[in-house]
Amino acid sequence: MEIVVRFSQGKVKPETFWWNGREYQVERIPLIFERKDGGRKYLCFSVDCGGMIAELVMDKEDLTWRLIKCAPSYT
Amino acid sequence: MRTILHVDMNSYFATAEQQANPYLRGKPVGIIKAEGRGCIIAASIEAKKYKIKTGCTVWDAKKLCPQIILVPSDMGKYFALTQRLIRIISDYSPTLEVFSIDEMFADVTDTQKLYSGGALEMALSMKQRVKEELGEWMRCSIGIAWTKILAKLASEMHKPDGLTMLSPENYLEETKNIKVEEVCGIGRARTTTLQSMGVRTLGEARQLELPREIADLVWLRVDQPVSRVEDLQPAKSVSRTYTAFSALNAQRTVLNLVRNLVEEAAAKLREMNMAGRTFCLFLDHFWARKTLHSSTDDPQIIYDLLARAYEQNPVTGIRQAGVSVSNLIFNYQFLIFDQRQKLLNAVDKINQKYGVFTLYPAQLLGGELIRPEVTGYLGDKYYRFHSSGISSEWEKAGATS
Numbered sequence A: 001m002e003i004v005v006r007f008s009q010g011k012v013k014p015e016t017f018w019w020n021g022r023e024y025q026v027e028r029i030p031l032i033f034e035r036k037d038g039g040r041k042y043l044c045f046s047v048d049c050g051g052m053i054a055e056l057v058m059d060k061e062d063l064t065w066r067l068i069k070c071a072p073s074y075t
Numbered sequence B: 001m002r003t004i005l006h007v008d009m010n011s012y013f014a015t016a017e018q019q020a021n022p023y024l025r026g027k028p029v030g031i032i033k034a035e036g037r038g039c040i041i042a043a044s045i046e047a048k049k050y051k052i053k054t055g056c057t058v059w060d061a062k063k064l065c066p067q068i069i070l071v072p073s074d075m076g077k078y079f080a081l082t083q084r085l086i087r088i089i090s091d092y093s094p095t096l097e098v099f100s101i102d103e104m105f106a107d108v109t110d111t112q113k114l115y116s117g118g119a120l121e122m123a124l125s126m127k128q129r130v131k132e133e134l135g136e137w138m139r140c141s142i143g144i145a146w147t148k149i150l151a152k153l154a155s156e157m158h159k160p161d162g163l164t165m166l167s168p169e170n171y172l173e174e175t176k177n178i179k180v181e182e183v184c185g186i187g188r189a190r191t192t193t194l195q196s197m198g199v200r201t202l203g204e205a206r207q208l209e210l211p212r213e214i215a216d217l218v219w220l221r222v223d224q225p226v227s228r229v230e231d232l233q234p235a236k237s238v239s240r241t242y243t244a245f246s247a248l249n250a251q252r253t254v255l256n257l258v259r260n261l262v263e264e265a266a267a268k269l270r271e272m273n274m275a276g277r278t279f280c281l282f283l284d285h286f287w288a289r290k291t292l293h294s295s296t297d298d299p300q301i302i303y304d305l306l307a308r309a310y311e312q313n314p315v316t317g318i319r320q321a322g323v324s325v326s327n328l329i330f331n332y333q334f335l336i337f338d339q340r341q342k343l344l345n346a347v348d349k350i351n352q353k354y355g356v357f358t359l360y361p362a363q364l365l366g367g368e369l370i371r372p373e374v375t376g377y378l379g380d381k382y383y384r385f386h387s388s389g390i391s392s393e394w395e396k397a398g399a400t401s
């Protein structure tokens, strides 16, 4: 997945990503939290892209990003 | 007299989903265990208005409210928020008891003096921080009193987003309409006894001569100290259970499931740095218990033991399986030169780094792996919250974007 993120004041925020051939602008981030799988940690962002809610996940180890949930299955 | 706060998140799981997905806000939401499974495990504030409660079947919920939105539970998300809640509340008092995934007690007898408005002002400040750091949709009810039992009853009086303080002058009056079964400790058997005497509420029960033990509960005289995470006892047992969608008819399938559960339980033991001596296997109505002379956290040893027990009575057609390990002690690693221990440690390291079940026994190859189940059960809270201070700043809610 291709993604543009902003690192600012020690925080990271996704801004734009491309998924299934479409561009999505992140309009707001209602929730940020951390998931763990064994010792591997992931920073998860629930993002609102103007009607589509998705969960973007950043692997804290290698800084790769994935999209793991999105509407309509999410709603 | 002490001052105890009880903080209770309102409709926690459903509200957390509404926080994550603003399009669910203001709508009736039911949290289900997984897609296609039968029960509502939590209902949103809006769904509760349709009389939808925890335990309600999906079928009944849809009858009560056809537009209900069903969302599969996401325990990882809720635990992450609970960790953050613990951090917030622990800023107000070092004496904090995590009572369940969405409830905690804090003894603020001394720390409330830091606030000119005392415990009330403190509670308002907590509520503010919950909104700022968990999310603007998240809400909690707070009860303030001088014992835990009263603080908990107080937090239940006004929901959602309530703040209730009980005082020695008003508490008997304020609690007289509470149903007896709502008091922590009265329990089902005592409720039945009281009901058979025609008693439904605390007020009615207070009219009777009751045995001391029950009278103390009815008059809310029970007092227990707030236990802290640091005081928690290490786990007494570790267990893993699984319910299959259809009956398991082959012995091989049953054994593979047992192996899977043993792997998970043993990994948990090693994660907690513990080892066990007594091992139980449950398969529907069949069960077996084996005890060893010395403790182990090695899944191969545990599995061989349980598999032998199974082979003496190889039941099939079962749906539920469980493995439990008890008689636990801390593992002092006397076996530092043991190759097998080194191997297990290496497996754990790899699975820690690359994710659960990156490495697993060949016996499970090709089959469907059952991953550790994250539930709201806090049997391992000693382990889970004992060192919960760890977290980075950037993880805090970005309620604005």
Ligand SMILES: [Mg+2]
Binding pocket: B008, B009, B010, B011, B012, B102, B103
């Ligand atoms: Mg609650």
